[in-house]
Amino acid sequence: MSEPPVAPDRTVPWFPGGTVLGFPRIGPNRELKKAVEAFWAGRRELDDLQADAENLRRATRQRLTRLGLSPDDAAIPSDFSFYDHVLDAATTLGAVPERFAGSADAPDPAGAAAVDLPGYFAMARGEEDRAPLEMTKWFDSNYHYLVPEIWPGTPVRYADDRVVREFLEAAADGVTTRPVIVGPITFLLLSKAVRQADGAPAGFHPLDRLDDVLTAYAGLLRALGAAGAPWVQLDEPALVADTWDVPRERVLAATERAYARLAGELGRPERPAIFVAAPYGSLGDALPVLAAGPVEAVGLDLVRGDLPDAEVLRSLRHKVVVAGVVDGRNVWRTDLDQALGLLEEVTARIGPGARVAVSTSSSLLHVPLDVGREKKHLGKDLRGWLAFADQKVEEVLVLARCLTEGRDTAGGALAESAEVRERRLAHPGVRRREVRERVAALTDAELARAPYTERVAAQRAVLDLPPLPTTTIGSFPQTSRIRKARVALRRGAISDAEYRSAMRAEIEEVVRLQERLGLDVLVHGEPERNDMVQYFAELLEGFAVTEHGWVQSYGSRCTRPSILWGDVVRPRHMTVEWSTFAASLTDRPVKGMLTGPVTILAWSFVRDDQPLGDTATQVALALRDEVADLEAAGIGVIQVDEPALRELLPLRRAEHAAYLDWSVRAFRLATGGASPRTQVHTHLCYSEFGAILGAIDRLDADVTSIEAARSGMDVLPAIRDSGFARGIGPGVYDIHSPHVPSTEEITDLLAAAVAAVPAHQLWVNPDCGLKTRRYEETTAALEHLVAAARAVRATLQEQGARTSLSR
Template sequence: QYALDTLTALQGSVGALAVSTSCSTMHVPYTLKAQSGLDDSLRTWLAFGDEKVLEVATLAVALRDGRESVAAEIDASNSAAATRKADPRLRVDAIRARLAAVLADGAARRPAPERRRAQDARLDLPPLPTTTIGSYPQTLAIRRARAAVRSGAITAEQYRQQMRDEITEVIRLQEDLGLDVLVHGEPERNDMVQYFAEQLDGFFATDNGWVQSYGTRCVRPPILFGDVVRRQPMTVEWSTFAQSLTDKPVKGMLTGPVTILAWSFVRDDQPLADTARQIALAIRDETEDLQAAGIAIIQVDEPALRELLPLRAKEQESYLDWAVGAFRVATSGVDDATQIHTHLCYSEFGEVIGAIADLDADVTSIEAARSHMEVLDDLNAVGFSNSVGPGVYDIHSPRVPSAEEMIAALRQALKAVPAERLWVNPDCGLKTRRTDEVTASLRNMVTAARAVRG
């Protein structure tokens, strides 16, 4: 109805009028017809590629032959809009009240130096502690197990046992390599956003909603249509199982609210900031449950922080304000002795460097190998004084870097960051790499860290 009114107004002031989408439809899935699991209401609220083309054709017919010629289509559209507006999933008062209470309380942690003392006493890590960003190779066996449980070829319990076996192998590998802070490797996760969307009310995770991400890689962005509600813990089982296998600290791994927002199709009936804060509340609950389960380090990744930055300069300050605020909502519910990490992927950080500092994570890992540690000078320029893990090698290449290369990178980093605030890690997650590449690279990384410690 709105689009038709706009076109009708234009029709009287231009010589010729063409009806089209505003841009290519390559950014949306192909068709709703391929989707199962959609309830009748939600299906009427959506339009993928096929449906958008049909809408364009319907608008053109209405302009040419009059509104009466598409009266049924207009009635259906108006009915869908009315149904959506009245759907109770779009407003969950209990969640909104809890979020208001958290925001009123300030959503901030105690000063970083106080937290650092508590964390140092609890963790007792060596100088230049070594860790990885989170994911380990998604092997063919993992992908086959995921396909098998989806098809019913194996049971959910058989799948869980296979994932436990994978986690056991990853923990054993990290201990053999001598890493200081371990991860469970994320074998159970199909995608760092979809995994959480499948467990949160207010989201719909598609089964065939593929879109191109980059190159030949495709993803299925979830549809965020309502208020976000965490039904139950999402990661605690996997993190606590991994922690039970080792005396070394294991990081709990979560995706941050801005990244979940950026890599989803998001509702347009309220400000993005409000939706980001609702996601943050769900992540906050997860951090508190991880802490209660004994997890001492929790990483909340925000690789899309720079990606969502508006192009218009006048809108950037507002965005960074609510993006930082959402991260703080997600991470401010834990005690001083629980260490919060975050990770940011490769990008031009200049425009968001102040926001990175304002996140106030205890440890920020950031891609730095390709920029030869230049980002550390940028962080120092804005007064960044928390710990940082600049990537010492680029995981996007299959090449195994030598220990000497990483020693040089660490010595370069130490010119900008004192040893007591410097961590040692790869540039990014290891999901796309082969196990043999990962093993050789991490062995050299641990060797480099020990050499520089000495």
């Protein structure tokens, strides 16, 4: 294949005809998770971990080469991370909070000290005396990133050459990779302004540090140029969103300035050619900015984004246009004919000399590795409908060959793709008459409960809870004993009756522990649940689960998203047995635990043949039936978790109202049949809530628990100013860190909560479920939580008594 012509005024190196924006980095069998957790537990030395990571990177490069990506022309991305790619960018730029400044490794290229790997993990997970970086969702995905902390005094410089070392490592193996790093605009917009002890000017925003950050990026680009890297990929998904806390005009001006400096002032070969990728939506008014600038390649997400008009695309004729037409976020096979038609339209709109490369719409870190491994749970029909990361690489290469050499080179792939889609849509489970008729008969009356004032009075009479009632979010630690029982059941070593007996024993231990700790509203601990979505997917028709379909959620945490492929039906109750058993062991209230419709969608791979809102309605109806069965069994507190409500919020403001309308409607449909006496809880975690407080209010839950500890109760002013009038539980224990908060720490957080929200509304709870923690941490933290709640109650009672006496 010959290199296409380039503009005479610009030297653009060869760019591969087909590539991917990133690839799963955890390994086929979660090797990274196991190596990192062994290091944390002291079972592996630091050198062992580094060797494990090098072997994993090498295996990934070899895998991509076998799949057909060229090892010679930067087709293979270098995007490895020990924990998180945003944290990687922060440490590369030396943007390290002062509390971690002592985590020194070796001098960096500028002579300063880079953060060593234990320090890197400390920033991610925290330590006893050092709080971790805040964690939140990466755009509208279920991946979590660590939020950089930037203030006027934060040191920013090119501090860590890890990106360069990994490029040279691949080069030594004969592979020319394309280093991938978060771009400067996205890095700063994702960062959090954190006030340091010495103070700072009012109104500071991390974007104020753009020049310092660009200097650091320039250092990295020079080092990559010196190492011989032909291309670097700078990911700028922030450009597809317009929901930042700075005006859009400022974002666009910063983008123009950033790339004028990085690509214009730095010449080649002093630096690699720059490929700006912008996944998760349309660039919109940012595309002309990039088109007019000196970067050599621009990526377009043509799955979630729109096809730009001809005039804008023509302005890209002197650049490589990397067209993302293979979905990097979902698992369905690509409609190759449609995708190829889109690629041909892009090429035609650009005009003569167009250089169009084919790619995935985003990094493939969002999908499992290989559908070919799924022999156990997925039937032949469903397996044939799917494409995981390996298969998506193959789709990219088929499309790249067709685009450059003609449709005849597809070898039957286009016809097969069309046939597969036709068979999928004709499958009897995809559209079920009884489901469609029930949805069509719904009325608004089914969304409404009694007024809150009536409900709260009925619930107080039944539950008789103290001020600041204490509870947990639902799950308790999943011990090795629980996991072994699950494996034994799967392998047939124990019967279903024996497994259920083992789970009842676990539930009884959890209930007794909560009673000893003094918690007011108990949970059954969810030992029977492998995952808060997969558990329900295994019991609902229209879903399928995988055996090896692991996807990174954050750090070493991996999940297996379920596959929602057809209309949803609940054959029988799903949770009643476990909740009623727990309730039979105690005279305290026990919460029934359900996962909400939006979260089930967000944490599954969802059918793409109908609107998300229609699918959410079907899931909500199944949950509505479960709520009714829990009530009938005597469960008076039911929690319907929606931690992903903020996660799915569209990246463009114009699309918010429609999304919030159907997502709130789905929750209210699931819970609208509950009686006034039933206290309905919901839970939201690891998201910025200010933007959706109105929607949270419209959920009409009696009690809402939210993440707040890791962010230092940042959400409290928004709650106070919104006039939120129902129960609220801002989390006081960050369960994603091994740090056990003291009674004093929790008391301080509660004092801040009481100062912002009327005490009669407040609940006391952790940020999230306790599944990933150890019992030693959990028990100690909950002891402190209960002690802090009692201390603040006593203070409130004393204040109330003094107020009464003063009258």
